[in-house]
Amino acid sequence: MNSVSIEYSQLLTSIQKSLYAFILSLLPNRSEAEDVLQETNLILCQKAGEYDQNGHFQGWAFKIARYQVMKHMTKRKRSKICFSTDIVEDVAAEEFDSKRVAVMQKALSICYELLPKKMRFIAKLRFKKEKSIKDISKEVNRPMGAISSTLYRIRQKLLDCVSEKLVLVESEADFKNS
Amino acid sequence: MKTTTHHFDKLVSKALDSTITEAEGDHLRAILKEYPSFQKRYCRAILIESLFHWEEVEESSSLDTKIIAFPYWAQALSFAAVLICLLSAWLLHDSGSQAGTHDAEVLTANFSERKNTNFPSKPATIKGNFLLGETSSSNKVINKASEYINEFLPTNAINSKSFLQFQDGLAMMSIESKLSTSSMSGIMPLSDGEMMKLSAMEINPVSRNAEIVETLRVYDMTSSDQNFKSVDAVIHINQSFTEMSDATEFVLSLHALSSPQEDSLIQVESSSRTIFSDNDQSTWERVDTSISIPRGTDYLVVALSARKSGPSALNAHHQEFFGDELDVAFLGI
Numbered sequence: 001m002n003s004v005s006i007e008y009s010q011l012l013t014s015i016q017k018s019l020y021a022f023i024l025s026l027l028p029n030r031s032e033a034e035d036v037l038q039e040t041n042l043i044l045c046q047k048a049g050e051y052d053q054n055g056h057f058q059g060w061a062f063k064i065a066r067y068q069v070m071k072h073m074t075k076r077k078r079s080k081i082c083f084s085t086d087i088v089e090d091v092a093a094e095e096f097d098s099k100r101v102a103v104m105q106k107a108l109s110i111c112y113e114l115l116p117k118k119m120r121f122i123a124k125l126r127f128k129k130e131k132s133i134k135d136i137s138k139e140v141n142r143p144m145g146a147i148s149s150t151l152y153r154i155r156q157k158l159l160d161c162v163s164e165k166l167v168l169v170e171s172e173a174d175f176k177n178s
Numbered sequence: 179m180k181t182t183t184h185h186f187d188k189l190v191s192k193a194l195d196s197t198i199t200e201a202e203g204d205h206l207r208a209i210l211k212e213y214p215s216f217q218k219r220y221c222r223a224i225l226i227e228s229l230f231h232w233e234e235v236e237e238s239s240s241l242d243t244k245i246i247a248f249p250y251w252a253q254a255l256s257f258a259a260v261l262i263c264l265l266s267a268w269l270l271h272d273s274g275s276q277a278g279t280h281d282a283e284v285l286t287a288n289f290s291e292r293k294n295t296n297f298p299s300k301p302a303t304i305k306g307n308f309l310l311g312e313t314s315s316s317n318k319v320i321n322k323a324s325e326y327i328n329e330f331l332p333t334n335a336i337n338s339k340s341f342l343q344f345q346d347g348l349a350m351m352s353i354e355s356k357l358s359t360s361s362m363s364g365i366m367p368l369s370d371g372e373m374m375k376l377s378a379m380e381i382n383p384v385s386r387n388a389e390i391v392e393t394l395r396v397y398d399m400t401s402s403d404q405n406f407k408s409v410d411a412v413i414h415i416n417q418s419f420t421e422m423s424d425a426t427e428f429v430l431s432l433h434a435l436s437s438p439q440e441d442s443l444i445q446v447e448s449s450s451r452t453i454f455s456d457n458d459q460s461t462w463e464r465v466d467t468s469i470s471i472p473r474g475t476d477y478l479v480v481a482l483s484a485r486k487s488g489p490s491a492l493n494a495h496h497q498e499f500f501g502d503e504l505d506v507a508f509l510g511i
Contacts, residue, residue: 006378006495009381010381010495012383013381013383013492014492016232016383016384016492017228017229017232020228020231020232021221021224021225021228021229024224024227024228025220025221025224028190028193028194028224028227029194029196030194030227030231033228034231037384038384041383041384091214091217091218091220091221092221092224095218095221095222095225096221096225101225101229104222104225104226104229105229108226108229127227127230128230133195133197148191148192148195148197151191151195152187152188152191152192155187155190155191155194155223155226155227156184156187156191158226159187159219159222159223159226162222162226163222
């Protein structure tokens with residue numbers, strides 16, 4: 001068994017959200033992204049001894065995650081879509097920075113509450129309870145196409161709202177830190 | 179190629195719902211390659227989607243469920259991956275551990291004892307000091323107790339001087355002095371100038387759980403001829419303030435262990451009581467539990483654990499957890 005220091009496990013803990021987002025950006029399928037996340041965590045534990053403490057941990061972890069995504073894609077060809085890493089990687093490294101993720105989460109919680117009640121219900125079923133479109137369709141007794149459209153509108157609303165609130169939350173955080 | 183934000187968002191939404199066609203996938207890929215501004219929007223959409231992943235799947239109402247509630251098997255595997263990491267960290271952190279030098283045996287965990295008080299758990303056995311595979315609270319307690327028994331309880335052991343004490347004629351190993359601290363993090367000890375600070379929690383980032391189990395006392399029930407029938411334990415708990423304003427689950431537990439062979443321990447009975455601490459540093463919460471001591475009990479163990487789950491578990495190492503005024507009373511002489 002490899003030895004992993006407390007500090008290393010804390011680093012690993014701190015980037016879980018970023019890491020999952022990065023994997024999901026390359027492989028936009030939740031369950032497959034979760035598979036890759038677990039594989040990546042395992043490799044990161046195994047390679048703990050190789051980590052240069054002066055290096056950028058997130059960058060190093062992303063590199064390993066990228067390799068795991070590629071490996072996953074070679075192994076399983078069922079994914080409908082996977083992006084080559086060079087398309088979004090630079091932007092992802094910036095957008096998925098741990099501090100930014102924390103701010104984003106705050107903005108998201110505000111925006112989620114602002115969703116109309118019916119949309120919030122569908123959002124809960126899909127995002128929090130991780131139900132399939134088919135299951136949601138049965139539960140709310142609406143066609144699958146309508147659920148897809150609603151989910152698109154929910155995502156769009158959240159995206160626009162978060163972009164708007166992000167500035168507010170960031171300036172609030174800056175004010176607290178100053 | 180002219181692309182509107184609506185069209186782009188629709189494609190991203192379809193990709194995330196796995197309803198995207200191959201042609202649409204190619205189109206999305208092309209847009210991302212051609213327009214850097216859409217790359218940013220894409221990353222934000224992904225981040226929003228991924229952040230929901232870390233939200234609670236269900237409102238955490240059920241205390242009687244397992245500590246780690248996996249939505250599905252994939253996360254169980256994910257847990258296993260990180261478990262290796264955390265177990266290693268724990269072994270390193272724990273100065274007394276001797277990883278890899280003992281026989282390992284996977285134990286059956288018994289989470290059902292988490293709720294309420296005073297009902298027996300299924301027997302669990304352990305050989306040696308090292309536990310691999312399962313790290314339930316009970317397992318940790320038994321594992322640690324085994325270590326203490328080997329190292330400290332023999333009265334002639336050199337190490338025993340600072341930890342070995344006697345209560346009601348029973349030899350007892352206590353680590354309370356090791357955990358002892360004066361007031362800190364804005365928390366004052368309950369009565370005298372000392373309280374116990376629990377060690378840092380072990381965090382599982384994937385299942386978003388954090389836990390520390392402290393085996394506070396081990397009584398050698400064979401060291402006295404007196405026939406004790408039951409035992410009561412009381413402790414007070416507190417936690418340092420957290421901006422997340424959430425509670426911590428504290429569990430006081432008693433474990434009756436039997437040692438049919440020299441290197442093995444069997445848990446024959448256990449009881450525990452759970453309490454959720456408030457986020458107020460100035461108040462201490464009281465928790466108690468009791469157990470009937472079954473015949474054949476060789477050791478009695480008192481343990482205190484603190485647990486957090488959900489997003490706040492990831493920051494558990496920034497928080498401190500305390501216990502004070504542990505009182506254990508043996509009855510029925």
